[in-house]
Amino acid sequence: MRTVTTLTLVSAMLAAAVPAWAAKTMPKFYLQDVDGKKRAFEDVAAQYELVAFVFWGTGCAPCKEQLIETNKLLDEYKGLGLVAVSTDTARTSSQVKSYIKGQGYEFETLLDVDGDLQRGLGIPGIPYSLLVASDGDIVWEHSGYRRGDERKMKEEIDKFFAEREKKPAPDEDVTQEG
Template sequence: MKKTFAIIMLLCALAPLAQAQLPAVTLKTIDGRTVRTDTLNNGGKPFIIDFFATWCKPCNRELKAINEVYADWKEETGVKLIAVSIDQAQNINKLKPMVDEQGWEYEVLLDPNGDFKRALGVQLIPYVLIVDGNGKIAYKHNGYTDGAENELIEKVRELLSK
């Protein structure tokens, strides 16, 4: 009995690591198109998913810092960034003006009910995932400090060199 319990506990502990693929959640884009998250891809190249909210100062600093180097990242690696807003429905009207004002060229998805966030076990934002060219989650990071975007591009480069 103890052995069975130990095996079950081990499997439960490893379960989050086994979740390699993105869960299937239906979201909308900022312009109203429907997208299933399990179909997100970048043509065989890695992509970044960044959970944020308009009211989250560290999130906005992170996305602004990435925006400053994003064109170089795309040219060098082909990576793309998908920003997922967890703003509640009543705040979504603030989102498009903010994205336009910042000049973000990211694909922006809306997760107002937190379905995608919950399916991935995201507790705090900013929260970043890097998904490899095969659609498997290769890296997760929570929080933002100045310069952390450099770690993201390094992880993308590592994936491309494998």
Template sequence: MTGIKIMRLPVLFFASLLSLLHPATAPADGAITKAPDFRLPAIANADGTIGLDSYLGKVTYLDFWASWCGPCRLSLPALDALYKELRSEGLEVVAVSVDVVDEDSLDFLQRYSVSYPVAIDTTGDIARSYAVGGMPSGYLIDRTGVIRAVHVGFKRGDEEKLRQEIMELLEE
């Protein structure tokens, strides 16, 4: 239930159960949303700061995560595998930790190491500008800087769906 979801049924117990039977709804027509730019201090795999502007022209997956987030133990390794596989085809992955303390993120990255750049947003300002709806939240951004898909949460098997969406954008 963590695929691209633009519209959702009211969050009711049985509705949720029912919605499992339906595939994810397609994005509403004309919902063009530019990814807000940011500049944040890097904590891994980059020096100085990381800004979204340097990724313009590339297919980018922007992932918000936290050391205290359970499903992030699955999403970080899964994203790292996708990144290693599709980097040569033009995929970029940027992660933003929303931890309040750097050390928590660094401890987590020691356990679940990744090869893509990681920045930290200790104030939550960037997470707020993206209206992050759950942990983790991933934003798939096309070459023109438009958000094309949003993933909230992560469970086993989600990497397959994500891989397909990325492939589609890479072929555009």
């Protein structure tokens, strides 16, 4: 009991104490997509400014709800990508592509069959969602999904793009100085 209490307190304090500028970063990964090709974070990040990662499984009802709602956000933001990371094992991963295609989704789907990325992020259960900037910084994360949670994700996306707009692009800086 003492051990658990100590660990809980220490981890909570550490997590609260980490300053805002100390960005949590997406770990390196190579995962298969549903067509069997290996994909790295860099491959995905090259196409978008911000990527929503949703960890889900074919047997998880709230996860499927979350995919429906998060997919709707893609129409609203041009620079937003969505990657659905399936936590299905070898037993059920065969059904992932069929489900995704059948539901009319066009977002990228990766298979974390051996739990590699889940372990790298310390994900305790599904559904789990992250917003990751193209430089790898995790700007927001959320555990679980209840109807309405997508609004919080939308707020964070708005905040991210608003801050991006305020910041001058690096080449603009050079032009001004020049």
